[in-house]
Amino acid sequence: MLKESCCGANQRRVIHLHRLMPEKTYDHNQIELRWYERWAGQDLYKAEEDSSRPKYYVLEMLPYPSGALHIGHIRNYSIGDALARYKWMRGFNVLHPMGWDAFGLPAENAAIANKQPPCEWTHSNIAKMKATHRRFQFSYDWDREVTTCEPEYYRWNQWFFLKMLERGLAYRKKALVNWCPECGTVLANEQVVDGCCWRHESTPVEQRALEQWFFKITQYTDQLLHDMKQLEGNWPERVLTMQRNWIGRSEGTEADFGSDYGPIRVFTTRVDTIFGATCVILAPEHPLAERMIDAAGRARAKAMVDARANKDPGDMEKEGFFTGKYAVNPYNGERVPIWIANFVLTTYGTGAIMAVPAHDERDFEFCSKYGIPIRAVIRPVEGRLALPAPMKEAFPDDGITENSGEFSGLPSDEARRRMTAKAEKDGFGKAAVTYRIKDWGVSRQRYWGTPIPVVHCANCGVVPVPESELPVLLPTNIQITGRGRSPLEDVPEFVNATCPKCGGPARRETDTMDTFVDSSWYFYRYCDPHNDRAPFDPKKISYWFPIDQYIGGVEHAILHLIYSRFFTKVMRDIGLVENDEPVKKLFTQGMVIAEGAKMSKSKGNVVGGDAVAERYGTDTARLFVLFAVPPEKEMDWIDAGVEGIYRFLGRVYRFATRNVERARQRSGNQTDADRKILRKLHQTIRKVTEDFETRWHFNTSIAAVMELMNDLYGEETNLSGVVLADVLEKLALMLGPFAPYLSQELWKELGRDGPVFQQTWPAYDADLAKEAEAEIVVQVNGKLRAHLSTPFGTPEDVLRQKALEHPKVRPFVDGKQIMKVIVVPDKLVNIVVR
RNA sequence: GCCCGGGUGGCGAAAUCGGCAGACGCAAAGGACUUAAAAUCCUUUUCACCGCAAGGUGAGUGCGGGUUCAAGUCCCGCCCCGGGCACCA
Incomplete structure (x- = not known):
């Protein structure tokens, strides 16, 4: 088995260095193809409920079948796959599924463009992309594949x-x-x-x-807000903030302005400024507006609606017109004009506002434009009330009320409380909560x-x-x-x-x-994908849920994730699931750009997964997307960087193959180099394990393995066979989550059987990982002057003494007055002189 | 405008709890091997200055202040970049 893979052309002899040991050239195509064929049809990654092991549900966002996996997808799946394989090796029962978000507009556009039915187009895209998935050996249980455009799936949408x-x-x-x-x-x-x-x-x-x-969904707004407490710490703060803003809860007051057409209800968060209201403004779609104006006015209102739909609100000029009608302020009986304006939204609050130009920037802009009076009623806590004439801008902060009748002289928050209470008592208004989120x-x-x-x-x-x-x-x-x-x-x-x-x-x-709708519950279907009597069996859900780790792009931070949370709450209320939230932990990976520019079809700079696999192999592609930057950061794909990773894998492979014979024979005696390499090995295992357990900074994990490799090259000929065997075995295991093909090949070269991801993750030995001696940094006035090597636990006074006596320290200390010596045991001595 | 991130060599980055700034990789330069090249292996590589050299000195993490024996890391003010939200009353 070993020999059949190394044809003569692959072998050469490294005479100058390694005493006639044969090494092999890293031929990624041959290695990856061979294992691909070996594993085909083996259902290696099949998941089954098993109450004897802790479960782990790792999920990557399912892709839209656009036609090809690009490097952004590869990055997403490489993160998830590394995690899945790691969790398997840590003894978890892992569920790692994949599917297709297969409905959607592009299929219809393609149908118009090339007369191909959407169904056909979609399925041929799925076939292509699935082939790439398989080529990369992403560890999915394909028996659980979900395709949302299949009747077996969408019937449950219905x-x-x-x-x-x-x-x-x-x-x-x-x-x-x-x-x-x-x-x-x-x-x-x-x-x-x-x-x-x-x-x-x-x-x-x-x-x-x-x-x-x-x-x-608005029926669940408060739950959606409240249950975010369960997510805090496990979801990126940024995503939670975005969802909070999206829901946009704000507390205020509703009050009725009287009119000949009935009461006009307005919503405001600043009822304390209501004595400064100088007009009432309706949204152009407001039902009362239509009755107040003539045909010409209605045409103007309609034009406003059309214009607003397609423009960026930021650069739209505020426009409006006077209806000729008046409203009455319920607090002071004042008659104010009723206007209609394009900046008042029908979809928020009551669709009508009171305009207080003195204390609201938007109202100020609008009223200034149309010559509507400006009247200040709030003064700064330490300051005077603004005069109407020279007012250059609105004063939107809280302060002290003035010219507000019985409510004058109150701090804003107190005024809001009392004025709202009055509205409730007199029946013309109430405290109210408004949300930005709509159904x-x-x-x-x-x-x-x-x-x-x-x-x-x-x-x-x-x-x-x-x-x-x-x-x-x-x-x-x-x-x-x-x-x-x-x-x-x-x-x-x-x-x-x-x-x-x-x-x-x-x-x-x-x-x-x-x-x-499709993507709001697909992750439940993965747990029971072939059920034709129900969307799923609740028993299976209670085994697998919640999703332990969800990984995807931050572009789905709001809609997909809020809808999914909403669906889960509805499903819980129907009695289908027990969990309040679908996703325990969320990770949002950064975008991939190509050579400084956003990847897009029109720019023609899309880096395809297959193209990279062709040139360097899938192991290199995976390792590179993990190595270049931490996974949450935006990443620039640069071809040159890939070469470095390819070289690294070649280094690993050549080192292993030319030393495997010695390793198998376990020849030689313990050496100093052995101790050094063992220390480095256990430090590396510790580093990689910690990265998996905490921040997923795989770039530093891989860097650590590279350091180990560099040390191995330095000590290659000095190592005993026993240590070589140990190092090579653990190296193969550690590379398993990142480079499954190569690590499997190494595993086989070492004479071992079974898939690497089914082995046990190597444990590190803290004693072996420990440095022999503490490196003490010696500073004078905070500047580095010398190093000391001392045993761990050396007493402070000994360290102080050694530092002061150090020949490199003396010139900076002699003849000066020593003010203070700071000693941090096993770490540092700082001598402060004057 | 508001809310998050972020700013470190030629480049991607590291420094996880306030304790050696630049790990690891790319690019570049030099060397070994080779008839030659590729590949591979080894070395150098923050900047400035001093020294034939070993080596040494100084500066340095966007800018300006501060706290501290000690700051990339903490605090205050500002500049720039990226992302999200943006007439939400």
Whole structure:
């Protein structure tokens, strides 16, 4: 077995150094191909429930099957795979699955571009990418593969939808969509470029209101916020902050301004400034607005809505107009004008605000522009009230109220409390909490997604498809033209349905689900992927969950992860799962850029996994993405750097193969070099183990192994066979999580059997790792002057004495007054002189 | 504007608890081997100055202050870069 792999051309003799020991050239292609074939079809990474071992669920975010794995994917999977293999070696029962986020818009675009059905396009992409996965030997249990566009999967999306509907968590309401009048179709946000259609660059996108489906995530807002406590410390602080901002909870007051059209309710966090309100402003979509203005006004309001949809709010000029009507401030009875303006959002608060230009920057900007009066009612705690005339900018800070009737002279927070209490007492308002987060719009007017399982019946209205009739299959014979509201509307055999309630003719819902629905629960399906009676067996979930480690890009910090948390809470309330949160620990890896530029297809600088594997092998590719920078940092792919790693693996391989014979014979006696190398070996094991257990800075782990290799080259001929055998064995094991092919090859060369990841992770011996003597740094006035080698535990006074006597120290000390000597045992002596 | 990260040699980086700044790798230079090259192996490589040399001296972690025997690391102020949020009332 050993000999058959080393053909003559591979061998040469290193005469000058190593006494005629044959070494082999590192031929990555041959090694990787051989093990690839050996392992094919062996189900090496199969996971099964086993209560006798601690479980470990490691998960990388499933990819969209775009056609090829690029180096960003490789980085993500190399981190997860190293961890999975390490955990196996530490005795854990590891679940490490993979799947495909296979629904989505690009498949439809591809269908339009090259007339290939989305299903076909998707499956051929999956096949290509899976081949790359296998080539890299990422340790997935492929029996558990989940492909979200398969009916076996998406029927459970539909099932969850029905559960949401039952619990009042799915509902319909009108919502605006982007509409291209040229295509006659709905556009996704990413298809809107500079306010115009991506395919018709001069056609402005309009806003149209359609009935659409929503999930009531707002019902869980407080839980989503509260349960973040369970995640603190285990999720990146940055992600939690982003989610908190996204939810955007703010406490304030709602109050009614009176008007001829009924009360106008406004929300404010600064009710303490309400005596400074000089107008009320409605969002252009506000229901009262329509009644207050004429046709010309309505046209202006509509134009505002369209313009706002496609512009970056940051560079939009504030605009508005006076309705001609007035509102009454409930606190002082003052009559103020009612305006309509583009910067007031209908989607936040009550869709109406009071404008207090003196104390709000936006209101200040708006009111200054239109000559609306500015009246200060808050003064700085130590300062005077601003005068209206020379006011150059708003004073938005808290302070002391003035000119506020009975509430004058109070600190802002006290004023807020008392004024809110008055609103509640007099019945014109109340304390209120508002959130930025909105209900999750799940409707997409698209073909390539999960059909929403309801029908519309003329007699019965919206009727859910019975569970027993799931899945509602997505038709496959379809022409994608990019025209019309949804491609599904052109498929009569899909649209024409029977009402499950009355048996009469009905129209099937043609909206499909947002693909975030697919990815909100796929990690549960991995635990029971072939179940055809339920989304999964709860018993399996309670064994594997929560996910111990989730690894993916920070770009999913908000949507995917918040939706996943929401789904878990709903599933828990249905009684399917026990955990509050799906993911115990989250790791967000940095982006990969190529030679200084963001990788993109249009730039043509995408570094493909296969190309790198071809040239250097997959072990080199994996090791390099882990070695270049710590995994959480952005990484620049530079070809030259890869060469260094390839050289390193070659060094390991050559060293091992030319010493394996000596190692097997365990010849020679203990030497000084042995002790030195053993120390280094155990220091290296300690370093690599600590990196796995704490920060995952694999760049330093790999650097440590390189140092060990450098030392081995220095002492090669001085080592005994016993120590060589020990070092080579542990080297192979330590490289296992990073370079599975090479480490397996070394393992075999050492005459050992079985996959490396099924071996036990080497333990380090703290005594062996300990340096023989302490290196003491001697400083004078903080400057390094000498080193001392002393036994560990040398008493302080001895260290002080030795330091003062050191010939390199004397010139800096002699003739000077010694003020102080600081001694840190086993570490440092600092002599302070004057 | 607000909230996070970050700024260290020619480059990627290391220094994990306030204790030798630059581990490891890339690039570069020199040497060995070779007819030659590649590959490989060995050496040098923060900057400035002194020295024939061994070696020595000084400066140095974005900038300015501070705390400390001692600061890349802690504190205050500023500059720059990256990311997220951004009319959220």
